[in-house]
Amino acid sequence: MLRAAIIGLGKMGLSHQSMVNVHPQLKLISVCDSSGYVLDVLSKYTRVKTYTDYKKMLAAEQLDCVFVATPSRYHAEIVAAALERNLHVFCEKPFALDPGIGYGLADTAERKKLVNQVGYHYRFVATFNETKRLLEQNLIGELHHVRAEAYGPVVLRPKGATWRSQKSEGGGCLFDYSCHAIDLLNYLVGRPIAVSGSVLNSVFSNDVDDEIYSTFQFSKGLYGQLATNWSDESFRKMSVKLSLWGSNGRINVDRQELQVYVRSPRPEEAGFGAGWTVRYTTELTKPVWFYVRGEEYSAQIDHFVQCIKTGGVALSNFRSASDTSLVADRMRADADKSRTPVEVNGVESVKGGGDLSGSRPAKSLVRSLLDRIGMGQINNG
């Protein structure tokens, strides 16, 4: 049995607690939170040992691993303290807000051969993993465009009372919603080499962004767009959707459903004939040992345990999560810097209007636009 503790008992920490507590290979030793109220109730009714100071807990308890689910701003400090004590660490997303610090923690964990995982749970959703497999099989050919969208109802009023509405605490749609979409793009098509045209816009919030748009450039002429908005209550809960276009077809995928359009079928993928094929979560999802709120939340915890048991590398780790923070960080930099937009003014009609034969080739137009807005290059050196 691996001895586990949880630090931070908000929505995510409590949800982890309910799964950790019943995992057959984990023994929940203690929990830690700054709210004495929540701790008192848990201690009275679930008899779990509680702490208000994580340093005291780490010093006092014999542990194998910790789950960190505090507000984002505290992740780095707590993770560093846990690594210092040679504990395997599962940290909630978005991991360290500063990608430089994140990569440093990744170095430490890797050097110490400690399992390090971050709660980007979409990497454990069956439809997205099937998409990854199909992309690796090159089913839809060379990708040329991807679109990642995430919408949901988090902020629907100007005032919020928690850290999620404060920029200094790592609040805002960028590190909450966008990071999921960025992480999925990184997972499925690789990290972009540049971002441009990023917009961080407020819909309701005073201090943070509520909707984010950006253009990504990947290698080999692949471009992507990202659109995320956490002020959209037309969605019952967060919804993440990816659309990918390749030289041999396209894929639309969300948590429930995978729609694949294939131009020329490939013999090794017999299940995907010409035209549309639809696969559903019901047939793709593997069973989990315990279900609270979606198989992926259970699966990621079990994956963490199995990585500890086998010395494996987590599917979503400190390094991949730092890549995600890096892209988010560059998007913010891109949005902050002043640039000269290409103005759209009235154009005098030319003879033979509608005939585009004399216009510039589309590709050079795109390139010149990109040059004019100045793509923010991504380097992590």
Add this chain to the structure above:
Amino acid sequence: MDRVLFGDNQFFGVNHMSEEKARAQSMRFQDIAAVIEVLEDAYAEGIRTFMCTTHERIAEVCDHFRRHAEKYPGFKFYPCLPYAHKYANAAAELGVLGAVRSFLPQENALGALLKGGMSLARKDVEGLAGLLIDAEMKMFAGVETPIIFLQNVATDFLLGLGFDDAFKIFNDHVRERYAAEPGFITMNAPFLLEKLEKMGLKNPIICANVNKIAFRMCGGLEAYEAMIVQNRCRLIAMSVFASGALPPQEALDYVCKFPQIKAIVFGASSRRNIAHTKHLIERRTLSGSPVAAEPTPRQ
């Protein structure tokens, strides 16, 4: 308990297979009149029980059935609470305690607030849970609610935490305050049943997925089948079509193989599908299954 119960996922944009379908449904049922029309169809087909969440729009449905009670003799509601997304969204916005506070009753202020405030201060979970249940049950005043369910997110969250007393608290409050029976919705039925029995809640009402592909049946098919044949709980089967992954006849052949299952809950949006599904269930129930293939109506 009736053999066939009518569910409400289709009315509130819940579809475990397709977001597009879910959106189309939430558009169609935007006007509560469309919901009531389908419920009237279900009533006309002989269905008498509506198992529903405590989504705020259900209040309008309750209003209708209260106002026109004489038109629907025998019609009853099985409320399933809490409406979890409301709490999850509020917890993200207000924090865990803030969310709890925001759902305590506002009106009839003095008594309720005092009691709520005192419950909060004394960490009196029984008192607090009672107030939250009462707040959700308000919309059902004056309609029949013989069984009140704890939603699966809440049941399974508490089950995982080991907050076993919560089931007893729910049981006691529902019985004392509403003279109703408690029910528990879960995705982990064999595990839950064990816990409930340990708490002294014998032969409980449990609503869980039952389908032959074991979709969201934690513990596995074998454990579920063993639990069913032991007949230690009054089981209501849900998600029998595994969100549409199974053809209706095949799905019902499997579920109706177990005479121990007390009821089947399903959702549908047209009278034709309601009638067809109800007929399929009843034919299997009366004749013993499996029965010969029947034509499926076009969707």
